[in-house]
Amino acid sequence: MTSAQKAIKKVFLDSDVFTACLHHCLTSEKEEVLGLLIGKVDEASFCHVLASIVMHRSDKQPDRVEISAPQLCIATAYADKLSVVLGESVRVIGWYHSHPHITVWPSHVDVNTQFTYQMLDSFVGLIFAVYQNDPGSAGNTVQLTCFQSVEDPTHPGRVVRKDIELQIVNKPMKLFNLKAIVDLPTILSQEETHPERPDQADVNDPLTFLFNEALETLTLVHIASRVAMPLLEGLEARLQSAKARLAELERSLPPSRPPPQ
Structure with missing residues (x-):
């Protein structure tokens, strides 16, 4: 399949997944955090995000995160378990990470990482910009962007971001997403x-x-x-x-x- 065949038209993010991801991103003001997204892509190329899984950081960095092969295997096994719980097939369909104190836009490293995983299957990226000091607001603000990567037609060999429309869908809190929130202190302690x-x-x-x-x-x-x-x-x-x-x-x-x- 070509990268064009893997293009996502729109992403629907369940509200409880948004809450779990945001809680995770707010746990660190100094280093970026990372997680993977689980859901499905329908025949109309709409992406539905139904769950998330927190990834352990073996190396804490203020400006980059990486997805290792073992982490991807763990997330894939988790998706298989959720498929049984939900009664439908779901898989790893994306990743999210935080940008504390910096812009919400993906860096060139983020864009290249996104493009690499798109070569495997349909894949989307979410970035939560947290601890943003907005002079026009009373406190810190949070920004969220959704993107994929595409080849730059004017510069062969270079990839650039493509913004994807994102809609947060109001859903009741599912037990497995509640558990993802509750498990955060334990995971951070293990790190x-x-x-x-x-x-x-x-x-x-x-x-x-x-x-x-x-x-x-x-x-x-x-x-x-x-x-x-x-x-x-x-x-x-x-x-x-x-x-x-x-x-x-x-x-x-x-x-x-x-x-x-």
């Missing part, structure tokens, strides 16, 4: 465990040992205070809102009639 780091028992210098312990504790406290607690407060607020809505619907129901004698 702090570096295989190459020496065992603390082998550290002879007591000051080095103390520094390593303090740094790990500080990082975990940061995850708990900046990620876990806001997530918990947000989910509790969502629960209270749902309970209030349920009570309102119950009050609007007509009174039940006694059964006939």
